[in-house]
Amino acid sequence: MENISFYVDDKEVIIDVDPSTRLLDVLRIKLHITGVKEGCGEGACGACSVIVDGVCYDSCLTPVANVIGKHITTIEGFRNTPQYRIIADAFADFGASQCGFCTPGMILNTYTLLKKNPHPTEEEVRVALSGNLCRCTGYNAIVKAVLDIAENGGDIEW
Amino acid sequence: MVKHYIPSTLKEALEVLDKHDCYIMAGGTDLMVVKHQRSGLIPNFDKDVCYISNLEELQYIFEDEKGVHIGAGTKFSDIEENELVPEILKQIIHELASPNIRNMATMAGNIANASPAGDSIVGLYLLDAELELVNINGSRMMPIKDFIFGVRKIHREKNELIKEIFIPHHDDLNTYWRKVGSRAAESISKITFAGGYEVENGKVKDLRMAFGSVSITCVRDRKTEEKYIGMSVEELHNHVEDIIKDMGKFVTPITDQRSTKEYRYKVAMNILKDFILTIE
Ligand SMILES: Cc1cc2nc3c(=O)[nH]c(=O)nc-3n(C[C@@H](O)[C@@H](O)[C@H](O)COP(=O)(O)OP(=O)(O)OC[C@H]3O[C@@H](n4cnc5c(N)ncnc54)[C@H](O)[C@@H]3O)c2cc1C
Ligand code: FES
Ligand code: FES
Numbered sequence A: 001m002e003n004i005s006f007y008v009d010d011k012e013v014i015i016d017v018d019p020s021t022r023l024l025d026v027l028r029i030k031l032h033i034t035g036v037k038e039g040c041g042e043g044a045c046g047a048c049s050v051i052v053d054g055v056c057y058d059s060c061l062t063p064v065a066n067v068i069g070k071h072i073t074t075i076e077g078f079r080n081t082p083q084y085r086i087i088a089d090a091f092a093d094f095g096a097s098q099c100g101f102c103t104p105g106m107i108l109n110t111y112t113l114l115k116k117n118p119h120p121t122e123e124e125v126r127v128a129l130s131g132n133l134c135r136c137t138g139y140n141a142i143v144k145a146v147l148d149i150a151e152n153g154g155d156i157e158w
Numbered sequence B: 001m002v003k004h005y006i007p008s009t010l011k012e013a014l015e016v017l018d019k020h021d022c023y024i025m026a027g028g029t030d031l032m033v034v035k036h037q038r039s040g041l042i043p044n045f046d047k048d049v050c051y052i053s054n055l056e057e058l059q060y061i062f063e064d065e066k067g068v069h070i071g072a073g074t075k076f077s078d079i080e081e082n083e084l085v086p087e088i089l090k091q092i093i094h095e096l097a098s099p100n101i102r103n104m105a106t107m108a109g110n111i112a113n114a115s116p117a118g119d120s121i122v123g124l125y126l127l128d129a130e131l132e133l134v135n136i137n138g139s140r141m142m143p144i145k146d147f148i149f150g151v152r153k154i155h156r157e158k159n160e161l162i163k164e165i166f167i168p169h170h171d172d173l174n175t176y177w178r179k180v181g182s183r184a185a186e187s188i189s190k191i192t193f194a195g196g197y198e199v200e201n202g203k204v205k206d207l208r209m210a211f212g213s214v215s216i217t218c219v220r221d222r223k224t225e226e227k228y229i230g231m232s233v234e235e236l237h238n239h240v241e242d243i244i245k246d247m248g249k250f251v252t253p254i255t256d257q258r259s260t261k262e263y264r265y266k267v268a269m270n271i272l273k274d275f276i277l278t279i280e
Helices: A023-030 A082-094 A103-116 A122-128 A140-152 B010-019 B031-035 B076-081 B087-094 B099-104 B107-113 B119-126 B222-228 B233-238 B240-248 B261-278
Strands: A002-008 A011-017 A049-052 A055-058 A071-073 B022-025 B048-051 B061-063 B067-071 B130-135 B138-143 B148-150 B161-168 B174-180 B191-200 B203-212
Touching: A011 A023, A049 A103, A055 A103, A055 B099, A082 A103, A082 A140, A103 A122, A103 A140, A122 A140, B010 B022, B010 B048, B010 B130, B010 B161, B076 B087, B076 B099, B076 B107, B087 B119, B087 B174, B087 B191, B107 B119, B107 B161, B119 B174, B119 B191, B119 B203, B174 B261, B191 B261, B203 B222, B203 B233, B203 B240, B203 B261, B222 B240, B233 B240, B233 B261, B240 B261
Parallel strands: A002 A071, B022 B048
Antiparallel strands: A002 A011, A049 A055, A049 A071, B061 B067, B067 B161, B130 B138, B130 B161, B174 B191, B191 B203
């Protein structure tokens, strides 16, 4: 066990854990942030996505030692931002969320995409979301929602 | 009880490795999959672990007159975006795993994992990349083709880590990349092929061919390549069946859950043919 500290949704966290513990387990079990989902547990579905210092990671493959001192944003922190509102509204308008299991990961990856590239092409959207699996929507609704934000999202600062 | 070491400098890391037989944890995208047990349980490490992902000293890309130097801790996404990096490596990385994994994983980890399906390895063989291995006493350089000698088998001493990947300049080499997988993203390769050529005054000045996933290690053979260097482009095209025969000797794929050996062989040879015929 080791004292490990980092920031989650702007709050400093110091916990005593085995450094190889998956970040996903720390978030869900120790910190009760269950908005972060576990799908495959092996890096193949993106349900466990979180933002680490500005880019998305699969938290199921991240040993907590790798995020020491870093800033993590989960869907539960992100949902309090105006950027979240825009993405969530577009997802609702286009029917881009059905069971919702993939949605936290989809939303965070949409955000990191738009932050880097506010006007992506359809191809760029598909590439950016290629690590996020969805068993319900067939993807087209999600891609349309993201493209709609890119076109009609106004002047928001991503 | 296994111990976990989280060094804050490269020197500290090398001291740890000198005293303890450790797993080196970089991005974790291979190690965490292999050692995972069940949600809620800590991964099942049977030896100590040394975490190097946060060592800033290992995160750099620069060039000098000889080539490009990539620090072992540099993540794939940073390599892909760097203008000094050869185009073929960018292409390879763009199709490797998924965006999230590219944000976490390192090329050094891809090399050290020494999977026959390690995509970056094929590009690095093509470009004659070398690795800098360091321990507390110093460092040595080793060509990647000598470093990997089998499935998950590498010439690393227990107290060493890969510090850097060095790619000699190849400004005039035209390159070609094909990856055959089950789908566009996140698929482990069934076959990969990296090709390179230079043509000057209608003559083949350099020719390079490297296959991944078709044998225990990446396949490249300089002797075979040299046989065809010096030919005119037309002669080269006329020899395409001979090239297929020559390279075919090294292409010894297996049947596994991803594909059959017959499929792999046939597709590999079709790709090789396409590469040769695109040379002009
Ligand atoms: C869903 C999924 C899809 C994938 N798709 C692909 C794909 O399409 N193509 C592909 O090639 N790979 C793919 N991979 C594997 C790829 O992510 C890894 O090979 C990655 O590059 C390993 O880097 P890492 O930093 O995560 O290494 P780690 O998992 O941390 O380490 C891997 C190995 O390298 C050793 N190591 C790491 N750094 C060093 C160093 N500096 N010196 C010495 N040893 C070191 C470790 O000890 C370990 O043995 C995929 C993985 C997943 C989970
Ligand atoms: S749970 Fe992490 S990628 Fe599927
Ligand atoms: S909405 Fe059900 S998995 Fe995407």
